[in-house]
Amino acid sequence: MAMTWNSLVYLLGMYWPYLAGAGAIGLVVGWRSFAPPRP
Amino acid sequence: MTSNLAHIAETAALLLAAYLIGCVLGYAARRILHAGRGTRQATPEPVVVTAAAPEPRRPRSPAARLAASVDEPPPPAKAKISDPRPAILPAPRGGAADNLKQIKGIGPKIEASLQAMGIFHIDQIAGWSKANVDWVDAQLAFKGRIRRERWVEQARELSGTKADA
Numbered sequence: 001m002a003m004t005w006n007s008l009v010y011l012l013g014m015y016w017p018y019l020a021g022a023g024a025i026g027l028v029v030g031w032r033s034f035a036p037p038r039p
Numbered sequence: 040m041t042s043n044l045a046h047i048a049e050t051a052a053l054l055l056a057a058y059l060i061g062c063v064l065g066y067a068a069r070r071i072l073h074a075g076r077g078t079r080q081a082t083p084e085p086v087v088v089t090a091a092a093p094e095p096r097r098p099r100s101p102a103a104r105l106a107a108s109v110d111e112p113p114p115p116a117k118a119k120i121s122d123p124r125p126a127i128l129p130a131p132r133g134g135a136a137d138n139l140k141q142i143k144g145i146g147p148k149i150e151a152s153l154q155a156m157g158i159f160h161i162d163q164i165a166g167w168s169k170a171n172v173d174w175v176d177a178q179l180a181f182k183g184r185i186r187r188e189r190w191v192e193q194a195r196e197l198s199g200t201k202a203d204a
Contacts, residue, residue, distance in 0.1 A: 011046075011053055018050075019057040026061020033062070034069040 076140065125171035127157030137161045141197055144188030152179055164194035 012019065131137075136159035139150040156178065158164065167175070172185050185191070 007046075007049060008053075011049055015050055015053065019053055022054045022057040023061035023064075026058035026063075027065035027068075028061075029058075030062035030065025030067075031069045032065075034066050034073065 074143075123170040123174035125158065125167050125175060126163060128159055128163070129157060131159035139164070142188075142190050142193045144184065144190060144193075149179070161194045162198045164190055165198045167191050167194075 131154075136154060139145045139153055139158075139161065140147065141161065142164065145153070153159075153175075156175070158175075167190075172191060175181075176183060176185050
């Protein structure tokens with residue numbers, strides 16, 4: 001269950017498009033969460 | 040089977056980490072941009088609004104034209120007693136409105152709303168009394184935002200005036 005360096009590199013190489021997608025979603029969520037309240 | 044589960048768990052953890060990093064980066068990026076400019080969009084649209092809005096108003100009345108030609112706004116103390124409405128102008132003095140977005144909390148939309156109300160200059164906001172703030176707050180349905188974001192104080196710092204409200 002422990003995440004080793006090798007498994008991390010493997011997962012990053014294997015699933016980087018999904019990780020990038022999750023990061024992009026997070027980016028949008030984070031961006032919108034700062035939106036000042038609109039009148 | 041257990042390795043498969045571990046694989047899924049690790050992938051899920053990585054996805055979560057990527058999402059959280061994205062959240063933090065997005066929030067930080069917008070905060071930095073907001074601090075720098077007021078809002079992220081700095082399109083020339085409001086300028087178009089300022090140029091377009093005053094023109095149809097000019098020929099309306101001689102009093103309005105006279106008010107536009109006056110350099111100083113009417114003293115806010117008078118408005119405080121009789122009228123909660125702040126000093127407004129039919130058109131920006133000298134034909135050019137101030138960039139109200141210098142005040143943190145004012146973005147392009149609010150700037151356009153203020154200009155539509157006849158507020159074009161930072162010194163106008165600096166001269167608002169408490170009653171004026173309440174009136175504008177109610178007009179724009181801001182629910183106390185003007186006080187929260189300290190527009191008047193910011194405007195005074197920007198314009199360098201020290202008038203009391």
